[in-house]
Amino acid sequence: MSSPQSSSEPVLEVRGLRKYFEVPRSRGGGRVHAVDGVDLTIGTGEVVGLVGESGSGKSTVGKCIVRLLEPSDGEIRLHGQDVSHLPERRLRPLRRQVHMVFQDPYSSLNPRMQIRDVVAEPIRMHGIARGRTARQLVEEMLERVGLPGEMHSRYPHELSGGQRQRVGLARSLVLRPSLLIADEPVSALDVSVQASIINLLLDLQRDLGFSCLFIAHDLATVEFLCNRVAVMYLGRLVEQATREELFKHPRHPYTQSLLSAVPLPDPTLQRQRHRVVLAGDIPSPVNPPPGCRFHTRCPVAELPLCQDSDPQLVDHRRDGHLSACHLVRGDGGAPDVTAPRLATTKIERGADPVHHKA
Amino acid sequence: MTQTMTQPGQPRLEVQDLRVRFDTDEGSVLAVNGVSFTLGAGEVLALVGESGCGKSMTAMATLGLLPPTATRTGSIRLEGEEIGGLGQRELRRIRGREISMIFQEPMTSLNPVFTVGHQIGEVLRRHEGMTRKQARARAVELLDLVRIPAAATRIDEYPHQMSGGMRQRVMIAMAVACNPKVLLADEPTTALDVTIQAQILDIMRDLRQELGTSVVMITHDLGVVADIADRVVVMYAGHVAETGTVDAVFANPQHPYTLGLLGSVPRPDLVLADAQDRLTEIPGVVPTLRQPPTACVFAPRCPRADQTCLARMPELTETAPGQRAACVHPGPAEAEQKEAMRV
Numbered sequence: 001m002s003s004p005q006s007s008s009e010p011v012l013e014v015r016g017l018r019k020y021f022e023v024p025r026s027r028g029g030g031r032v033h034a035v036d037g038v039d040l041t042i043g044t045g046e047v048v049g050l051v052g053e054s055g056s057g058k059s060t061v062g063k064c065i066v067r068l069l070e071p072s073d074g075e076i077r078l079h080g081q082d083v084s085h086l087p088e089r090r091l092r093p094l095r096r097q098v099h100m101v102f103q104d105p106y107s108s109l110n111p112r113m114q115i116r117d118v119v120a121e122p123i124r125m126h127g128i129a130r131g132r133t134a135r136q137l138v139e140e141m142l143e144r145v146g147l148p149g150e151m152h153s154r155y156p157h158e159l160s161g162g163q164r165q166r167v168g169l170a171r172s173l174v175l176r177p178s179l180l181i182a183d184e185p186v187s188a189l190d191v192s193v194q195a196s197i198i199n200l201l202l203d204l205q206r207d208l209g210f211s212c213l214f215i216a217h218d219l220a221t222v223e224f225l226c227n228r229v230a231v232m233y234l235g236r237l238v239e240q241a242t243r244e245e246l247f248k249h250p251r252h253p254y255t256q257s258l259l260s261a262v263p264l265p266d267p268t269l270q271r272q273r274h275r276v277v278l279a280g281d282i283p284s285p286v287n288p289p290p291g292c293r294f295h296t297r298c299p300v301a302e303l304p305l306c307q308d309s310d311p312q313l314v315d316h317r318r319d320g321h322l323s324a325c326h327l328v329r330g331d332g333g334a335p336d337v338t339a340p341r342l343a344t345t346k347i348e349r350g351a352d353p354v355h356h357k358a
Numbered sequence: 359m360t361q362t363m364t365q366p367g368q369p370r371l372e373v374q375d376l377r378v379r380f381d382t383d384e385g386s387v388l389a390v391n392g393v394s395f396t397l398g399a400g401e402v403l404a405l406v407g408e409s410g411c412g413k414s415m416t417a418m419a420t421l422g423l424l425p426p427t428a429t430r431t432g433s434i435r436l437e438g439e440e441i442g443g444l445g446q447r448e449l450r451r452i453r454g455r456e457i458s459m460i461f462q463e464p465m466t467s468l469n470p471v472f473t474v475g476h477q478i479g480e481v482l483r484r485h486e487g488m489t490r491k492q493a494r495a496r497a498v499e500l501l502d503l504v505r506i507p508a509a510a511t512r513i514d515e516y517p518h519q520m521s522g523g524m525r526q527r528v529m530i531a532m533a534v535a536c537n538p539k540v541l542l543a544d545e546p547t548t549a550l551d552v553t554i555q556a557q558i559l560d561i562m563r564d565l566r567q568e569l570g571t572s573v574v575m576i577t578h579d580l581g582v583v584a585d586i587a588d589r590v591v592v593m594y595a596g597h598v599a600e601t602g603t604v605d606a607v608f609a610n611p612q613h614p615y616t617l618g619l620l621g622s623v624p625r626p627d628l629v630l631a632d633a634q635d636r637l638t639e640i641p642g643v644v645p646t647l648r649q650p651p652t653a654c655v656f657a658p659r660c661p662r663a664d665q666t667c668l669a670r671m672p673e674l675t676e677t678a679p680g681q682r683a684a685c686v687h688p689g690p691a692e693a694e695q696k697e698a699m700r701v
Contacts, residue, residue, distance in 0.1 A: 247629075
């Protein structure tokens with residue numbers, strides 16, 4: 001995507017965001033630390049990818065930003081204004097600025113509305129325009145997302161998954177928001193349809209210039225689409241860098257493992273690669289491991305250091321490449337978990353993943 | 359334990375001219391239209407294509423798991439023995455023992471009210487005539503085989519107590535409990551995270567090494583194909599569009615549909631080299647066939663389509679040793695591929 005323009009004031013500034021969910025006593029009690037201290041800034045026209053496994057808290061971050069959820073702690077600033085605890089009434093004007101597209105285009109559209117009414121709803125709600133002007137805005141937006149005139153009177157069930165996601169994008173962008181939160185917008189779609197939606201998102205962002213937080217588990221898509229990437233693990237950011245930096249020189253062992261787990265669609269390259277297969281599953285966010293949250297699965301963890309002390313997200317070389325790992329050195333050098341010596345280490349059969357170490 | 363009696367040169371599984379038709383209120387739907395493939399001992403064959411191209415239906419038809427509205431023709435031979443015409447009773451003896459299947463969503467295929475140990479044991483008691491005690495001991499071994507930590511205690515857990523990756527391992531353990539000759543895996547890693555996908559693919563690689571299981575892997579993820587498969591069958595609208603070794607098909611794709619699929623996914627290696635700034639779109643959708651095609655089924659979406667494509671449905675033709683494509687204008691067409699990426 002096009003390079004972001006430099007701007008004095010970021011569109012979005014998130015500081016120390018936390019979101020906890022209480023588990024009812026009937027289900028064992030406790031507290032889910034879904035998001036546990038996340039800092040994130042998005043500049044004008046910037047497309048930032050937020051990646052991580054299921055359960056890492058990435059969707060919760062998105063929902064807090066659009067205030068579908070109220071944060072437990074921390075600040076969310078939109079164009080400088082703190083929205084983290086604003087009451088619904090005062091959030092209204094801000095809802096023009098931030099919109100969200102959801103993963104499932106089947107359940108996020110009202111089945112009883114024609115698609116032109118779906119797209120007109122935000123215009124009506126915000127009292128932007130009426131009558132012919134409103135109709136023109138809607139038609140122009142639907143054309144822009146590739147839905148020609150004869151489709152405008154259709155109902156969501158008459159559309160394919162890809163067409164529905166186009167409607168979702170039209171609805172989100174019709175008010176020309178400055179920030180779009182896209183939560184896995186293509187993962188429910190077929191491969192060939194994914195390609196067309198990704199291309200469309202690319203065009204819309206270039207033409208309309210909005211900033212975007214692209215939440216996804218598919219690293220290849222994020223790499224294709226985003227200027228900057230933040231990697232999340234168990235409620236925390238573990239690494240953040242520009243696309244080139246992150247994919248060429250990943251520092252955090254988790255980022256390295258994640259990248260090595262994505263199979264390349266090229267048999268020759270794929271079979272030459274040294275891969276590291278992480279043991280076990282992501283631990284429960286009810287009881288996150290002490291110290292570095294990744295130490296239970298980290299192939300290079302150094303005990304007791306990594307178990308005792310919680311690493312901070314540090315910009316080692318002051319070049320915008322941040323990582324939260326004790327083993328990253330002051331010059332930004334980091335252990336390579338995919339190095340042949342480590343990567344050929346297989347998970348021992350029946351090994352307890354909690355204490356697995358290469 | 360089932361004895362493997364493959365004669366050299368004889369394929370484990372041989373599917374010949376498989377056709378599946380559904381009779382619905384709105385007329386017939388031709389879901390699978392003359393699919394043929396062979397699967398050697400210890401071989402991994404990938405079936406790829408978009409949703410609705412007939413990949414899953416091919417697997418279901420192979421196992422005799424079609425709904426009553428479906429009509430199937432064609433031959434399915436397991437180690438030379440025809441199983442296509444068998445009745446449900448005989449099929450039940452084969453399923454799980456000679457051929458077994460794993461599905462995309464393990465939660466819906468496991469019974470929520472029984473422990474995983476009970477469910478694996480059931481397979482063993484039924485097919486292998488084991489006692490409860492023997493079955494339990496073997497179930498622990500199997501959970502260990504699919505690398506479930508602390509297998510001896512987790513055997514008493516219920517499916518809901520396990521993560522998605524763990525449940526998929528339980529499914530694999532059940533599927534290989536009787537050491538089947540053929541394992542049909544329908545999108546086994548699609549619902550899982552990449553880190554868990556890597557674990558499952560490793561387990562499948564080991565099974566093939568250790569047990570010599572032949573695998574038919576149904577997937578839409580070309581990365582998974584490149585990682586684990588030996589040969590690939592690209593399906594479109596119930597037809598085989600292209601088939602060959604994975605190396606040949608990826609290095610030198612001949613059918614425009616294969617080219618389209620390969621160009622539609624972001625390629626990490628190309629993106630960083632700035633060699634891919636746009637994805638290839640395949641306009642339109644997979645058609646629902648109601649009559650045998652009189653023209654190439656892919657022609658309406660094909661950038662190369664011309665009059666000759668409308669004359670008839672092309673047959674699979676050899677384009678290189680070990681590689682066949684059903685296309686009138688086969689070829690890699692570098693220029694066209696570049697153009698599609700740049701526009």
